[in-house]
Amino acid sequence: MKTGVIYCGDCLVKLKDLTSESVDLIYIDPPFNSNRNYSTSPKTTGDRRFDDRFDGVNDYLDYMKPRIKELHRVLKPTGSFYYHCDWHASHYIKVLLDNPDLFGYDNFQNEIVWCYRSGGASPRRRFSRKHDIILFYSKTGEYVFNGLKERSYNRGLKPYRFQGVAEYRDNAGWYTRVGMKDYWEINMVGRTSRERLDYPTQKPLALLERIVFAGSNEGDIVLDAFCGSGTALAAAQKLGRRWIGIDVSPAACDLARERLKSRDL
Numbered sequence: 001m002k003t004g005v006i007y008c009g010d011c012l013v014k015l016k017d018l019t020s021e022s023v024d025l026i027y028i029d030p031p032f033n034s035n036r037n038y039s040t041s042p043k044t045t046g047d048r049r050f051d052d053r054f055d056g057v058n059d060y061l062d063y064m065k066p067r068i069k070e071l072h073r074v075l076k077p078t079g080s081f082y083y084h085c086d087w088h089a090s091h092y093i094k095v096l097l098d099n100p101d102l103f104g105y106d107n108f109q110n111e112i113v114w115c116y117r118s119g120g121a122s123p124r125r126r127f128s129r130k131h132d133i134i135l136f137y138s139k140t141g142e143y144v145f146n147g148l149k150e151r152s153y154n155r156g157l158k159p160y161r162f163q164g165v166a167e168y169r170d171n172a173g174w175y176t177r178v179g180m181k182d183y184w185e186i187n188m189v190g191r192t193s194r195e196r197l198d199y200p201t202q203k204p205l206a207l208l209e210r211i212v213f214a215g216s217n218e219g220d221i222v223l224d225a226f227c228g229s230g231t232a233l234a235a236a237q238k239l240g241r242r243w244i245g246i247d248v249s250p251a252a253c254d255l256a257r258e259r260l261k262s263r264d265l
Ligand SMILES: C[S@@+](CC[C@H](N)C(=O)[O-])C[C@H]1O[C@@H](n2cnc3c(N)ncnc32)[C@H](O)[C@@H]1O
Pocket: 009, 010, 011, 012, 029, 030, 031, 049, 050, 199, 200, 201, 202, 203, 204, 225, 226, 227, 228, 229, 230, 231, 232, 246, 247, 248, 249, 252
């Protein structure tokens, strides 16, 4: 199958051209049902905008279901699927993906919480909403997963000296290395960030690098069917994976193509 390409059009149509069970890892960051119309500053080149408005949650789910069905078809039996969403519909999407015709309850692996800091007015009648949800499903029980490790600081930041447990120290104190947890604190792509491409809702490369590393091996095929500025594809390229992108917006496709040509992703 041809890789290193970005198809411009509705993924429902474009996915029909992909062979069944040919892709190792799928990440999607589609509209969230946020009832917003995203755009960038008028100074930005191209028409970088996309509409995230549906006629209620059922309309949104009716829109996503046939697209998820196609994504499920093209995924290899050893593949994984990561669906990026937020509070607007994550609970409905999880129920949809639990459907045995799609991924199934038993293939749910993680609800990853991506926590970020961003400015904005604090609501007076609830807590500030500062995380997204990434639902991770495998296609079967046999799937690629490369675990990652993170630092876990010791209580009191002192050494425990347990036998057989390696301990390390940095400026903050003593820590051990443990399996990464399912909540991740990663900065958003801020206004002054070097990686900023002025694409609305651009996701940080560090977030996608984690997902691509964990869910695929070198040489594998990574698909993002709502690729926007191409962050998942950039992560795949950086980590030695092959990739396929799809986006309905010609401005997004142009931007992602330019980004993927550059050595500085
Ligand atoms: C949230 S953005 C993706 C942002 C991307 N993850 C990034 O880091 O830049 C969602 C994208 O989905 C695209 N999109 C919406 N409906 C689509 C469809 N039916 N097929 C393909 N792309 C679609 C939009 O044009 C938009 O670029």
